[in-house]
Amino acid sequence: MEQLGTTVIEYILDEQAQAPEATGAFTSLLSELIVAAKIIARETRKAGLLDVLGSTGERNVQGERVQKLDDYGNNVIISRMGNSGHLCAMVSEEVADVIEIPDRYGQGNYVLVFDPVDGSSNIDANVSIGTIFSIYRRVSEGEGYTMADVLQPGRRQVAAGYIIYGSSTMLVYTAGNGVHGFTLDPSVGEFLLSHENIRTPERGKIFSVNEGNYYFWDDDVRAYVDHLKGKDGSKPYSSRYIGSLVADFHRNLLYGGIFMYPADGKDPRKPTGKLRLMCECNPLAFVCEQAGGAASTGGMRILDLEPLDIHQRVPLYIGSKQDVEEAEAYLGGERPQ
């Protein structure tokens, strides 16, 4: 009889069985999120055929044009996860304020933070896009939520990961016991274990950054990127930049290298960089560190940042540990040779 392989639910249940304090709530929460991912994957695969391409004409809290698949993904996750009974609050990159859980759905002990469809500006060009998620345990007691439940540092995440909608649909997640990848088999509608215990190389040969911002960076950032390009006679890295965070991150996670979104003076509304700490940087930093990599603002560990607000933006240097350490040295004014 053909062996199906290990499904993601089987894998999570096995992890749960090894965690004596596990109540099953967390597993149930992840299961709901996986269903939402399958629904979004289905629409993404047909995006060119359905009326989900293009923009809704609205702008989100970030002032960015909302793409129809953004909206669709946001609504799917909010509706499915909202009535899972396991959450006390949600934060979406697409929604200005914390999303409350209606009493009728029952409240739980977790907070879900997510970017429903990151890289959505690439949808119309059929470039890989992704959903990014982060799960925290609440810290307060009683009904509803408090901002203390929501504004937690990334080191307190209990799980994080992403779904990449590309040539195949993959779920990559960590619950603090390594990083594991599952590839969707559309013929059975299951995510099957395909990349157990992903480890990222100590040092890579790829750098990913939007060099169109070069003249808006400060001198230390330019010096680092010049170094990666071999200006000082060092062996140059290859430049790879898709402009879709999940796709760029996933490639570097598997192959090694560094992804950067430095602070730049280009947009006075975004003096600390474009990417969001809670919805993008923290979840990917958790995954990256669990795979042996590192994630920094260029000055400090991403996971140690105390969030100031749910849509706070920070500079991001993430990937192979030695590459991130070298970036931090350059941003600290050193010029390692």
Ligand code: P6P
């Ligand atoms: P830029 C997509 O809009 C996104 O949020 C990330 O997915 C991506 O890494 C980044 O912005 C690209 O930004 O300024 O290089 O186009």
